[in-house]
Amino acid sequence: MSERARDDRRAWSPLLAVIRAPVSNRTWREVLYCLAGLPAGLAGFLAVLVPLAAGAALSASVVGAFLGVLLLVAALNIAIGAGSLFRGLASGLIAVTLPEAPKPARGSGVLGRLEARLRDGRGWRSVAYLAARLPVGSLGSGLILAVWTYALFFLTYPLWWNAATRQALEPHRRHGLSSVLTPFPAGGARITTAGGAFEVMLLALPLLLLAPWVGRGVVALDTWLLRHVLTSASLASRVRELEESRALAVDDAAARLRRVERDLHDGAQARLVAIAMTLGMAREKLGADDAGVDPARARELVDSAHAGLKEAVSELRDLARGIHPPVLDNGLPDALTTLAAQSAVPVGHFVDVPRRPTASIEAIAYFCAAELIANVGKHSGASAAALEAHLVDDDLRLRVWDNGCGGAAALPGGGLAGLGERIRTVDGALEISSPRGGPTTIVVRLPMHA
Amino acid sequence: MRVVIAEDSAVLREGLVQLLADRGHEVCAAVADAGSLVAAVREERPDVAVVDIRMPPTHTDEGLRAALELRSEFPETGVLVFSQYIETRYAARLLERNAAGVGYLLKDRVADVADFTAALERVAAGGTALDPEVVRQLLAVRGAVSGLAALTARERDVLALMAEGRSNTAIAAALVITDGAVEKHVASIFGKLGLEKSGSDNRRVLAVLQYFNR
Numbered sequence: 001m002s003e004r005a006r007d008d009r010r011a012w013s014p015l016l017a018v019i020r021a022p023v024s025n026r027t028w029r030e031v032l033y034c035l036a037g038l039p040a041g042l043a044g045f046l047a048v049l050v051p052l053a054a055g056a057a058l059s060a061s062v063v064g065a066f067l068g069v070l071l072l073v074a075a076l077n078i079a080i081g082a083g084s085l086f087r088g089l090a091s092g093l094i095a096v097t098l099p100e101a102p103k104p105a106r107g108s109g110v111l112g113r114l115e116a117r118l119r120d121g122r123g124w125r126s127v128a129y130l131a132a133r134l135p136v137g138s139l140g141s142g143l144i145l146a147v148w149t150y151a152l153f154f155l156t157y158p159l160w161w162n163a164a165t166r167q168a169l170e171p172h173r174r175h176g177l178s179s180v181l182t183p184f185p186a187g188g189a190r191i192t193t194a195g196g197a198f199e200v201m202l203l204a205l206p207l208l209l210l211a212p213w214v215g216r217g218v219v220a221l222d223t224w225l226l227r228h229v230l231t232s233a234s235l236a237s238r239v240r241e242l243e244e245s246r247a248l249a250v251d252d253a254a255a256r257l258r259r260v261e262r263d264l265h266d267g268a269q270a271r272l273v274a275i276a277m278t279l280g281m282a283r284e285k286l287g288a289d290d291a292g293v294d295p296a297r298a299r300e301l302v303d304s305a306h307a308g309l310k311e312a313v314s315e316l317r318d319l320a321r322g323i324h325p326p327v328l329d330n331g332l333p334d335a336l337t338t339l340a341a342q343s344a345v346p347v348g349h350f351v352d353v354p355r356r357p358t359a360s361i362e363a364i365a366y367f368c369a370a371e372l373i374a375n376v377g378k379h380s381g382a383s384a385a386a387l388e389a390h391l392v393d394d395d396l397r398l399r400v401w402d403n404g405c406g407g408a409a410a411l412p413g414g415g416l417a418g419l420g421e422r423i424r425t426v427d428g429a430l431e432i433s434s435p436r437g438g439p440t441t442i443v444v445r446l447p448m449h450a
Numbered sequence: 451m452r453v454v455i456a457e458d459s460a461v462l463r464e465g466l467v468q469l470l471a472d473r474g475h476e477v478c479a480a481v482a483d484a485g486s487l488v489a490a491v492r493e494e495r496p497d498v499a500v501v502d503i504r505m506p507p508t509h510t511d512e513g514l515r516a517a518l519e520l521r522s523e524f525p526e527t528g529v530l531v532f533s534q535y536i537e538t539r540y541a542a543r544l545l546e547r548n549a550a551g552v553g554y555l556l557k558d559r560v561a562d563v564a565d566f567t568a569a570l571e572r573v574a575a576g577g578t579a580l581d582p583e584v585v586r587q588l589l590a591v592r593g594a595v596s597g598l599a600a601l602t603a604r605e606r607d608v609l610a611l612m613a614e615g616r617s618n619t620a621i622a623a624a625l626v627i628t629d630g631a632v633e634k635h636v637a638s639i640f641g642k643l644g645l646e647k648s649g650s651d652n653r654r655v656l657a658v659l660q661y662f663n664r
Contacts, residue, residue, distance in 0.1 A: 010645050215533060262509070265504075265534055266458075266459055268559075269534060270459035270461050270462045270557075271461050271462075273462060273465075273557050273558065273560055274464070274465035275479075276558075276560070277465045277466070277469055277560050277561055277563065278465060278559030279466075280561050280563040281468075281472060281563055284563065284564075301479045308461070401592065441656060
């Protein structure tokens with residue numbers, strides 16, 4: 001697609017998004033999420049409130065203190081369970097994934113364990129979330145229901161009106177349900193002409209266009225609550241995250257060094273020893289000792305040693321490229337272009353990275369692209385692929401697409417999982433979209449500095 | 451001499467086969483992993499097996515374990531183990547019970563074709579072949595502690611060659627001295643270090659190694 005056509009598409013896309021919104025998949029999922037969340041939120045809140053209040057009250061007294069504490073802990077556990085339920089709903093319906101809060105230490109002894117549970121931030125945050133969600137959820141769901149009901153009601157108004165006017169011919173049925181402009185018995189205007197009915201139907205249009213955005217707004221509010229109340233963006237969990245990714249980085253580095261050592265040992269070293277052997281034999285054939293001189297055989301051996309040395313040099317060159325490809329010195333555009341050109345599957349590439357990221361990010365991006373393109377060649381059976389690199393909001397965004405058979409997934413211990421871990425160590429992200437039957441799109445996001 | 455080779459690097463394996471064939475030895479089998487090695491030795495009953503320590507699947511010490519198995523199951527077959535790096539504990543394990551028909555060489559040693567084939571023939575005949583590098587490390591590490599200071603430079607050379615498993619004649623050839631001179635040095639060494647007189651060359655190796663492992 002030409003650049004101009006792409007730009008035109010980009011200009012039109014917000015308008016297209018608005019028009020498509022009412023019938024888009026996302027809208028239905030969000031409505032479902034809000035509707036499902038309402039009873040769940042209510043039930044969860046009550047299930048937590050009762051033992052929490054009872055526990056708090058009992059703990060204040062001397063006699064029931066232990067029982068009170070038990071009730072509090074039970075309430076917190078229920079809250080954590082409810083929190084997981086909402087996490088699951090969020091990740092399933094509105095594609096919001098939240099980091100798992102790490103479990104705190106268990107504590108020893110009965111009192112120790114109870115204390116650990118009481119101190120567990122997750123429980124209290126879940127209680128706060130449930131409490132905040134109640135008004136948000138109920139008002140929000142109410143609003144969404146209202147807007148959609150009105151929109152659908154207006155859309156089908158002529159039908160109601162038709163039925164209503166026929167009804168109204170019977171004198172004792174003066175106001176039918178739908179001769180008024182609202183589904184509810186109170187208020188509203190009277191529509192007396194067929195033309196008016198159609199005008200009402202037209203009113204449905206703006207409501208329909210508005211409805212999904214109301215939903216988005218409510219979901220956005222809930223997502224904010226999920227991200228900032230239910231999960232903690234606190235320093236402690238960030239530190240834990242960094243510790244994990246540092247461990248991954250160290251393991252990764254050690255594994256890479258071991259691979260290099262193996263490649264050197266099995267490849268270059270073995271070859272060089274074999275060549276030394278061949279030359280040793282050749283020397284004998286040239287009369288180094290008193291054994292017979294055999295120049296023809298010596299020539300053969302020297303030829304064989306020569307060929308072996310050339311292969312050793314090329315193996316070492318490949319190994320060096322695996323450690324640091326020289327082409328990266330010129331920047332990502334050149335390096336990615338070379339990668340694309342070397343692939344067996346034709347790869348269309350588009351690289352637009354005006355600023356150079358730091359060297360380590362460049363290397364990670366290059367090796368990610370290399371592995372992803374190699375996967376396209378090895379597993380996808382695709383006939384065409386695309387490699388794009390852009391700067392998006394101060395992040396380097398690498399996208400590899402192919403029209404192959406799909407089914408790519410980050411299986412534990414597999415290549416994509418390893419790639420994801422390496423990307424995580426620099427706070428990047430890996431998104432895989434690969435339904436069976438294809439096409440596959442994999443997006444790698446990396447910060448500009450590690 | 452009939453030989454079985456176990457080496458996972460194809461390049462090196464082919465080179466060894468060629469080398470031995472060139473010298474007129476018969477390579478009955480050339481395999482790439484420990485399991486096939488034991489099976490091949492069982493079937494072919496060669497004079498000596500050449501075994502790489504690092505082989506699939508884990509590339510740690512499959513070859514060594516196979517070598518120990520061969521030593522106990524087929525004592526008439528010599529086993530020459532070789533590896534890229536010196537691992538003195540592997541040498542110790544190999545020589546644990548007896549030093550007859552055992553060898554441990556660095557892969558680099560293969561480049562010296564004459565030395566390599568001599569070592570191989572020694573092992574096939576029931577002798578010992580320790581890599582000079584192993585011996586050097588042993589002597590360097592322990593030398594200061596033990597009574598090496600008492601030996602003359604010439605005696606230290608003889609000791610090193612003895613520890614490699616060479617016979618008196620071979621030592622004489624290597625140092626360009628007479629057989630008689632070698633015998634005198636050997637007797638002197640045994641006296642100074644307090645080693646007991648042992649009959650065969652491989653028992654000598656054991657004696658020397660045991661001395662250094664005290």
